[in-house]
Amino acid sequence: MTINVTVTNLRPFRRMLLALAVGIAFVAVPCARAQRVIEVTADSDSRYKMTGQRTPEITVKAGEQILLRVTAHRAKSWNRDGSIHGFTLLRAKDRTRVDGWDLLFKPGKQEFLLTAPNEPGAYEVVCTVICSEEHEGMHMKFTVLP
Ligand SMILES: [Cu+2]
Numbered sequence: 819m820t821i822n823v824t825v826t827n828l829r830p831f832r833r834m835l836l837a838l839a840v841g842i843a844f845v846a847v848p849c850a851r852a853q854r855v856i857e858v859t860a861d862s863d864s865r866y867k868m869t870g871q872r873t874p875e876i877t878v879k880a881g882e883q884i885l886l887r888v889t890a891h892r893a894k895s896w897n898r899d900g901s902i903h904g905f906t907l908l909r910a911k912d913r914t915r916v917d918g919w920d921l922l923f924k925p926g927k928q929e930f931l932l933t934a935p936n937e938p939g940a941y942e943v944v945c946t947v948i949c950s951e952e953h954e955g956m957h958m959k960f961t962v963l964p
Pocket residue numbers: 864902903904945946947948949950953956
């Protein structure tokens with residue numbers, strides 16, 4: 819008699835636990851997946867480099883969350899604040915800057931949590947620190963897919 823009562827009372831509690839577990843899975847799994855890591859080297863020869871790409875190019879989905887992991891090496895000159903290279907995202911069509919994508923790098927490794935532009939299309943990354951006489955050549959393609 820006592821056992822029967824206990825089992826009956828546990829049922830709603832079990833259902834609640836299950837609902838809670840499913841709820842946590844729905845929230846946690848997409849969050850863990852959302853963040854893609856993109857690794858870029860801002861090198862001493864005033865060039866952006868990405869492993870396995872002869873011509874570095876970043877391709878993202880509109881609104882995607884990205885962790886940009888940068889390794890920066892000093893070129894011939896740098897800013898007074900110690901920034902050795904920059905990384906600014908411009909819209910290719912009118913060369914206007916994208917909010918939240920105006921970065922400055924210090925020597926060594928650093929990470930930036932960024933959100934891709936919502937508007938699909940062609941963009942360009944440019945360096946904003948006069949890092950050497952090769953500075954004008956420090957840029958790369960950036961594509962936002964729908
Ligand atoms: Cu530069």
